[in-house]
Amino acid sequence: MTKKNCIDVRDVSMSFNGTNVLESITFSVEEGEYLGIIGPNGGGKTTLFKIILGLLSPTNGEVRIYGEPVQRFTNRHLIGYVPQRVISETYFPATVEEIVRSGRTARMGLLKWLSREDRKAVEKAMEITDVTAVRGRLIGHLSGGERQRVFIARALASEPRILILDEPDVGVDVTSQEKFYAFIEDLNSKLGITVLLISHDIDVVAHQVKSVLCLNKRLVCHGSPKKFISEEYMQELYGKKVKFILHGH
């Protein structure tokens, strides 16, 4: 059985002040895929995410989510977004539970109060991400790893079918990182959530994801992690010979 595409990126180009950031990017993401996006700094990874999320309009081309142009896609809650960091995360006087609940806002719609179903989804999101025990604590009082889980819980509160994570492991220690990726893997394999992940950690991408997209303004390669590890692509991506050392997991 062929799987349905949930994201179609068609000939997307983007430029800021005359400088090209993305050039004719075309690819599709199937439902249930676990896609890692990798590339050098300034390669356009975050810009591509923002275009997929409808936060930026591309200079050229279009993005379709479940077949609909992203700007007209009304079921935005089907996409869960986990940003790299939130500017106010260290000082904002809100509890973990308040922040996870806020992830449900878009799905609930205007002038709606939390229903029993909404509360259940919030509880479930906190349970899955293992933040129930810290639900009453202020977000600023948590460690980097805990905060990251809270942001994933917030994204999961809207019961998304697609999860988009922008370098979620920045500032998280190695042990927490391993647990974190095992958890993302579970979300993908057990709950069937499509995962798109930007990571600067090539090792992680090579081991965790099902397919890889290499981006350096243009699409350098899109395929299995094995294909990506070949020296030829690494050189094209990073501009010099890169020796790739795989750590056994």
Added chain:
Amino acid sequence: MPEIFELEFMRRAFAAGILISVIVPLIGVFLVVRRYSLMADTLAHVSLVGVAAGILTNSHPVVSAVAASTLAAVAIERLRGVKSLFAESVLAIFLSGSLAVAVVIISLARGLNVDLLSYLFGSISTISPVDLYMLAAVFVAVILAITLLYKEFFLVSFDEEFAEAGGVRARNLNLLIVVLAAVTISLSMRIVGILLIGALMVIPVVSAKQFSLSFRNTIFLSIFFSLLSVVSGLTLSYYLDLASGGTIVLVALIIFLLAFIIKKPE
């Protein structure tokens, strides 16, 4: 009945003070948590332009103050999105620029018998029944807006980008909050004064933040501190014959100092 409530203007002052002390920090909390505290002071200074224009054209100064600060609020929100301008620079331009305009207008209106000080520092004896009715209407509007859109305001205050990714119209909500701030500030100036209203919008919130257990808790605690400041400030100003606005803000400051000293260790 205590002597203080036998006077009609004092009853009006307390009624207006209580309305203000609920809505001012309620709006203020959404400005403070986004590090936008200077917005309150800026809008207050713009109100002065409205007051001056009202005096010059012989119209109701509070109405023209509401108009001026609302227009400025919209302009500031639009300019905040311009990348070549820093958000705080936009506020600084409006703050000092509006003061310059107001001073020029006031100099044009020279010769008129104007008690400008009552607008600058607040004067409870000048609160008219019309002022009180307008304040009551704004009170209802602010309470309704915050209650009905609480979850959206919370989301946008914490993470604007996430809100927009979810399809929540962050720009409209930002605009609504600054317009509500503008109207609230203009109507509160009779009690606390243009130069001091910013303090009432910010200080009780910062005091509450010292003890905050949650966002909701911060809101309720801010309102409590604000009520305490306004009621005790008005009472003290009456019995000690002091300026009402200054006394209210001084009480708020004392509460802040105490909160800061005895705050929970982090």
